[in-house]
Amino acid sequence: MKLNIAVLPGDGIGPEVTAQAKKVLKAIAMEFDHKFIFKEALAGAIAIDKSGNPLPDETLKLCKNTDAVLFGAIGDPKFDNDPSAKVRPEQGLLKLRKELGLFANIRPVKAYETLLSKSPLKKSIIEGTDISIYRELTGGIYFGEKRTSEDGNTSSDLCEYSRFEIERIAHLAFKAAQSRKGKVTLVDKANVLESSRLWRKVVTEIALEYPDVSLDFLFVDNAAMQMILNPKQFDVILTENMFGDIISDEASVIGGSIGLLASASVGDKYALFEPIHGSYPQATGKGIANPIASILSAAMLLEHFQLFEEANLIKQGVDKSLKLHITTPDLNSKYSHITTTKVGDFIEDFI
Amino acid sequence: MKLNIAVLPGDGIGPEVTAQAKKVLKAIAMEFDHKFIFKEALAGAIAIDKSGNPLPDETLKLCKNTDAVLFGAIGDPKFDNDPSAKVRPEQGLLKLRKELGLFANIRPVKAYETLLSKSPLKKSIIEGTDISIYRELTGGIYFGEKRTSEDGNTSSDLCEYSRFEIERIAHLAFKAAQSRKGKVTLVDKANVLESSRLWRKVVTEIALEYPDVSLDFLFVDNAAMQMILNPKQFDVILTENMFGDIISDEASVIGGSIGLLASASVGDKYALFEPIHGSYPQATGKGIANPIASILSAAMLLEHFQLFEEANLIKQGVDKSLKLHITTPDLNSKYSHITTTKVGDFIEDFI
Ligand SMILES: CC(C)[C@H](C(=O)O)[C@@H](O)C(=O)O
Numbered sequence: 139m140k141l142n143i144a145v146l147p148g149d150g151i152g153p154e155v156t157a158q159a160k161k162v163l164k165a166i167a168m169e170f171d172h173k174f175i176f177k178e179a180l181a182g183a184i185a186i187d188k189s190g191n192p193l194p195d196e197t198l199k200l201c202k203n204t205d206a207v208l209f210g211a212i213g214d215p216k217f218d219n220d221p222s223a224k225v226r227p228e229q230g231l232l233k234l235r236k237e238l239g240l241f242a243n244i245r246p247v248k249a250y251e252t253l254l255s256k257s258p259l260k261k262s263i264i265e266g267t268d269i270s271i272y273r274e275l276t277g278g279i280y281f282g283e284k285r286t287s288e289d290g291n292t293s294s295d296l297c298e299y300s301r302f303e304i305e306r307i308a309h310l311a312f313k314a315a316q317s318r319k320g321k322v323t324l325v326d327k328a329n330v331l332e333s334s335r336l337w338r339k340v341v342t343e344i345a346l347e348y349p350d351v352s353l354d355f356l357f358v359d360n361a362a363m364q365m366i367l368n369p370k371q372f373d374v375i376l377t378e379n380m381f382g383d384i385i386s387d388e389a390s391v392i393g394g395s396i397g398l399l400a401s402a403s404v405g406d407k408y409a410l411f412e413p414i415h416g417s418y419p420q421a422t423g424k425g426i427a428n429p430i431a432s433i434l435s436a437a438m439l440l441e442h443f444q445l446f447e448e449a450n451l452i453k454q455g456v457d458k459s460l461k462l463h464i465t466t467p468d469l470n471s472k473y474s475h476i477t478t479t480k481v482g483d484f485i486e487d488f489i
Numbered sequence: 490m491k492l493n494i495a496v497l498p499g500d501g502i503g504p505e506v507t508a509q510a511k512k513v514l515k516a517i518a519m520e521f522d523h524k525f526i527f528k529e530a531l532a533g534a535i536a537i538d539k540s541g542n543p544l545p546d547e548t549l550k551l552c553k554n555t556d557a558v559l560f561g562a563i564g565d566p567k568f569d570n571d572p573s574a575k576v577r578p579e580q581g582l583l584k585l586r587k588e589l590g591l592f593a594n595i596r597p598v599k600a601y602e603t604l605l606s607k608s609p610l611k612k613s614i615i616e617g618t619d620i621s622i623y624r625e626l627t628g629g630i631y632f633g634e635k636r637t638s639e640d641g642n643t644s645s646d647l648c649e650y651s652r653f654e655i656e657r658i659a660h661l662a663f664k665a666a667q668s669r670k671g672k673v674t675l676v677d678k679a680n681v682l683e684s685s686r687l688w689r690k691v692v693t694e695i696a697l698e699y700p701d702v703s704l705d706f707l708f709v710d711n712a713a714m715q716m717i718l719n720p721k722q723f724d725v726i727l728t729e730n731m732f733g734d735i736i737s738d739e740a741s742v743i744g745g746s747i748g749l750l751a752s753a754s755v756g757d758k759y760a761l762f763e764p765i766h767g768s769y770p771q772a773t774g775k776g777i778a779n780p781i782a783s784i785l786s787a788a789m790l791l792e793h794f795q796l797f798e799e800a801n802l803i804k805q806g807v808d809k810s811l812k813l814h815i816t817t818p819d820l821n822s823k824y825s826h827i828t829t830t831k832v833g834d835f836i837e838d839f840i
């Protein structure tokens with residue numbers, strides 16, 4: 139298979155981890171005789187520094203002309219504490235999601251047998267957890283109208299959803315549940331929010347088309363609690379943009395490190411793959427960033443093109459690196475000097 | 490001291506737990522020679538059933554004419570899954586918060602030494618945790634304009650904040666930090682939301698008035714993760730309404746049971762005290778509801794009126810009940826038949 143892959147390393151540890159994912163994909167191409175063509179482009183703070191724009195036109199154009207995007211991370215603290223900054227790295231990512239129509243962000247959460255002891259949660263709580271979070275990614279309060287009054291003393295964000303936006307991701311979630319444990323949990327705040335009531339109404343209707351899938355509901359506050367009390371109760375979680383952001387980062391504690399969590403963002407035409415950890419500026423350049431989330435994002439990319447055997451080989455490599463403690467310091471109490479590159483090399487060699 | 494206390498037991502387990510809190514307050518009145526006058530009123534689903542209104546005028550009037558409100562819980566599943574219901578129990582609570590101007594909801598989160606093993610989190614993670622969450626309670630997306638298009642296919646909620654709303658709760662949070670560990674963490678999503686950027690701007694300004702308190706910032710997704718990875722890093726958490734709802738329910742896992750968490754909602758004139766657990770309909774009438782959160786809410790009520798000795802006596806009673814395993818089944822693996830009333834009786838006797 140021939141695939142054109144746009145690589146957007148972004149900021150902070152983005153370039154370091156993406157380099158490992160690329161390396162692993164190259165090894166897969168060799169092993170399975172595929173042709174993967176990588177083209178790099180700028181996004182995020184680094185793109186602002188070079189061009190004033192967190193998503194330069196060339197970058198967007200490149201993404202629209204490739205089969206898939208491999209994304210690193212974006213964000214830089216120099217923008218976070220400047221509430222008056224006009225341009226921000228995050229705008230680049232949000233615009234990219236919107237322009238590519240990536241309405242569903244899929245985040246698998248698993249407890250790895252070899253890492254059970256790394257989690258802040260007790261082994262008995264997390265053992266066997268296997269969740270797939272479907273987060274709506276191009277609507278809600280992220281993209282609703284933003285206003286600040288002239289005197290700067292009142293600001294607002296609008297959280298808006300339309301039936302169509304809910305339907306398309308709901309179908310994906312129910313289909314996913316069919317090939318999993320057959321359960322969808324809608325996380326919302328329908329006792330307070332009008333938009334959540336629309337979610338509940340539309341999702342309830344769509345559930346009728348999937349009689350083999352059961353549907354239940356949780357208020358987001360309760361869900362944030364249940365995720366820790368009893369994560370095994372979940373199969374597919376379906377939720378809106380902001381709640382999905384919170385719940386999925388929270389769920390990362392189950393695996394013991396956010397450095398393990400990959401995600402796929404898909405739409406009708408395009409797909410983007412990125413680790414869920416951010417740019418982690420404190421770790422930049424130190425060789426301590428965990429590349430596994432980025433490498434597993436590459437595996438999700440392969441699955442997206444039905445290359446399951448290839449994806450599985452990557453996953454086996456990851457499992458083996460975890461088992462042999464060939465991992466970065468966040469997961470490693472045994473050896474403290476295994477770098478980002480070493481982990482990538484190990485998985486490359488394995489393949 | 491003479492105090493007029495409005496008691497709003499509400500729905501589900503509300504009446505059962507509130508009865509215990511009342512009993513404990515009566516014991517305190519006897520022991521310390523205070524005069525507490527209790528007046529009960531309806532709120533929530535039970536008020537809808539009886540009068541069509543989740544917050545009848547008499548109830549509101551009573552609350553405005555008393556020194557403090559002791560609240561149980563509200564909510565009933567028959568409304569949750571009916572997205573088209575016009576009247577909902579939650580509206581009663583939200584209206585009460587708004588009408589009484591209860592802009593700050595204060596939720597202490599502590600790891601009880603005797604309960605460390607009950608938490609889904611490892612002992613080493615939670616030991617020594619002592620957080621006070623300041624959640625804004627009368628603004629944001631809870632109270633912003635709600636709209637649904639005529640065809641019913643688009644719905645929205647507006648999240649709006651003004652400088653004034655942020656300032657008043659920020660002052661409370663910084664003052665609280667002064668008598669604690671001197672640290673405020675603002676939880677927001679300033680990399681995406683305009684309203685969060687206003688929070689960051691205003692809170693940064695106010696911090697200048699409290700040079701003895703340090704201020705830091707966390708994005709809400711990261712905060713949801715940090716709360717589990719390392720809760721000891723927090724002292725005072727300051728946040729807006731929706732994020733506070735999620736983060737504080739999540740934080741309840743630290744104590745091992747949401748049945749332990751009390752809250753105070755305060756404004757310029759009025760104050761209301763309630764457990765943070767909801768109406769928990771599945772447990773209603775079974776005698777298994779944990780009354781401690783309600784009893785600790787009564788202790789917070791006493792503290793509000795500077796009755797610290799009295800409040801401490803209640804807390805000692807609670808500690809003792811926990812130590813001796815005189816607790817409801819949620820916390821009790823030793824004795825399985827200790828009821829809501831028994832726990833209340835024990836603490837009453839202790840006083
Ligand atoms: C960087 C930020 C805008 C982004 C989000 O909130 O969506 C990130 O937290 C994520 O979850 O991908």
Ligand SMILES: CC(C)[C@H](C(=O)O)[C@@H](O)C(=O)O
Binds near residue numbers: 563582734
């Ligand atoms: C019942 C509900 C409206 C309420 C809220 O969301 O504020 C509850 O969850 C709480 O936290 O007090």
